[in-house]
Amino acid sequence: MKTEHVSSAGWSLTPTSYLVLGLLAREGPSTPYELKGHVAATIGHFWSFPHALLYKEPARLATLGLLSEKRELDGRRRRLFTITDNGRQALREWLGQPASQPTELRDLAVLQLFFADLEPTTARLAIAREQVSLHRAQLLGYEAGERQDARPPAGAPGSRTIEQWRGVTLHMGLLYERAAIEFWEGVVAAVDAEETVAARA
Amino acid sequence: MKTEHVSSAGWSLTPTSYLVLGLLAREGPSTPYELKGHVAATIGHFWSFPHALLYKEPARLATLGLLSEKRELDGRRRRLFTITDNGRQALREWLGQPASQPTELRDLAVLQLFFADLEPTTARLAIAREQVSLHRAQLLGYEAGERQDARPPAGAPGSRTIEQWRGVTLHMGLLYERAAIEFWEGVVAAVDAEETVAARA
DNA sequence: GGGTACATGTAATCAGTTACATGATTTA
DNA sequence: TAAATCATGTAACTGATTACATGTACCC
Numbered sequence: 001m002k003t004e005h006v007s008s009a010g011w012s013l014t015p016t017s018y019l020v021l022g023l024l025a026r027e028g029p030s031t032p033y034e035l036k037g038h039v040a041a042t043i044g045h046f047w048s049f050p051h052a053l054l055y056k057e058p059a060r061l062a063t064l065g066l067l068s069e070k071r072e073l074d075g076r077r078r079r080l081f082t083i084t085d086n087g088r089q090a091l092r093e094w095l096g097q098p099a100s101q102p103t104e105l106r107d108l109a110v111l112q113l114f115f116a117d118l119e120p121t122t123a124r125l126a127i128a129r130e131q132v133s134l135h136r137a138q139l140l141g142y143e144a145g146e147r148q149d150a151r152p153p154a155g156a157p158g159s160r161t162i163e164q165w166r167g168v169t170l171h172m173g174l175l176y177e178r179a180a181i182e183f184w185e186g187v188v189a190a191v192d193a194e195e196t197v198a199a200r201a
Numbered sequence: 202m203k204t205e206h207v208s209s210a211g212w213s214l215t216p217t218s219y220l221v222l223g224l225l226a227r228e229g230p231s232t233p234y235e236l237k238g239h240v241a242a243t244i245g246h247f248w249s250f251p252h253a254l255l256y257k258e259p260a261r262l263a264t265l266g267l268l269s270e271k272r273e274l275d276g277r278r279r280r281l282f283t284i285t286d287n288g289r290q291a292l293r294e295w296l297g298q299p300a301s302q303p304t305e306l307r308d309l310a311v312l313q314l315f316f317a318d319l320e321p322t323t324a325r326l327a328i329a330r331e332q333v334s335l336h337r338a339q340l341l342g343y344e345a346g347e348r349q350d351a352r353p354p355a356g357a358p359g360s361r362t363i364e365q366w367r368g369v370t371l372h373m374g375l376l377y378e379r380a381a382i383e384f385w386e387g388v389v390a391a392v393d394a395e396e397t398v399a400a401r402a
Numbered sequence: 403g404g405g406t407a408c409a410t411g412t413a414a415t416c417a418g419t420t421a422c423a424t425g426a427t428t429t430a
Numbered sequence: 431t432a433a434a435t436c437a438t439g440t441a442a443c444t445g446a447t448t449a450c451a452t453g454t455a456c457c458c
Contacts, residue, residue, distance in 0.1 A: 022316035032409095033409060042315070053447085099308075099313055105247040107304045110373065115219070119296045175384045182383075190372070215418095251418075257440090277427095278438080
């Protein structure tokens with residue numbers, strides 16, 4: 001999967017870069033630890049970013065001039081990163097160019113499904129049912145979270161808080177989980193149908 | 202995303218490892234180039250594996266005793282890899298343990314969507330519509346491929362040929378694409394609804 | 403004041419990607 | 431026989447992951 005995006009200036013940014021840029025643009029100056037928190041509350045639900053990345057990547061972006069850094073001298077010596085105008089510009093350019101590579105489905109369960117004919121049919125069913133179960137659990141979590149969410153006031157777009165974004169992210173996850181459940185239930189149904197045919201023969 | 206799987210013997214295998222093991226188990230002894238072809242015809246539609254991987258990984262598996270290697274001495278000096286009993290065992294163990302980590306959705310477009318509120322609403326629509334369009338195109342391709350496919354004879358499970366597996370893979374892609382389209386159309390609808398609310402206010 | 407959870411980082415490793423490079427076969 | 435394409439690999443790089451290590455604040 002080729003995901004990098006090369007700027008006119010020559011450096012190339014990864015998805016992680018844009019995650020950091022985006023969070024800093026939306027939430028304002030943050031420490032890596034705060035970034036970690038933001039990620040966990042939102043996109044981290046379906047795209048995990050190990051905390052080490054959120055300490056390393058801002059440092060790199062700072063050397064590129066896309067962030068500025070201010071470090072505490074006492075106590076925890078936190079690093080506070082702020083997005084620069086160049087950073088905002090890079091983010092804007094990226095957002096203006098909608099991703100055009102078809103999404104890949106790098107899914108271990110799918111890979112297992114693909115080879116499950118080497119084992120008895122029960123293996124295929126087990127894989128699919130496990131996925132249905134996992135995605136159902138995720139879905140329940142999202143639905144619960146969604147109910148808890150205060151209805152976002154219909155304000156001007158662009159003025160959202162992280163709290164409201166939690167809702168948007170949850171909704172995103174929700175749609176995805178429903179799709180995944182549909183997918184795996186389809187697999188279960190297909191295996192069942194296949195067994196019926198085999199039994200009839 | 203933690204995907205590796207540690208065997209009792211201590212080494213750990215990656216998804217790529219199981220891809221190679223699985224293909225060799227199903228298709229019999231193959232050269233890396235043949236693996237490349239198998240991948241392209243099937244799972245490569247939604248999970249790309251650069252050819253370099255399919256040359257490097259078998260070599261590694263051979264040192265672990267999961268494959269055996271036979272090299273031509275003349276001409277192209279092809280390497281022919283065969284799965285060993287240990288290899289089959291490793292594959293079997295893996296298949297017997299359905300993946301239990303919830304699938305991640307590492308999707309650039311989703312990441313863009315997540316930050317699209319920093320830009321005008323049109324950006325969000327552009328991203329979603331681009332995805333709908335991309336996934337529709339993929340879906341059409343799969344549907345065309347499916348129609349071409351001969352109806353697989355209802356034989357004993359486990360006796361499929363690569364040709365028939367092309368059909369299974371296509372069907373898998375088909376289900377996924379439908380889900381993705383549903384997801385992104387949902388996004389478009391949500392943005393539309395949001396605009397309606399905003400306009401009414 | 404001792405334990406525990408919170409917070410902050412660095413270092414080593416490694417799989418995957420990209421780039422490079424060349425040989426073999428076919429076809430015009 | 432030259433060009434194009436098919437086929438086969440190696441090498442360098444690099445982003446992400448894993449593991450390690452330590453410091454700070456709070457609570458009992």
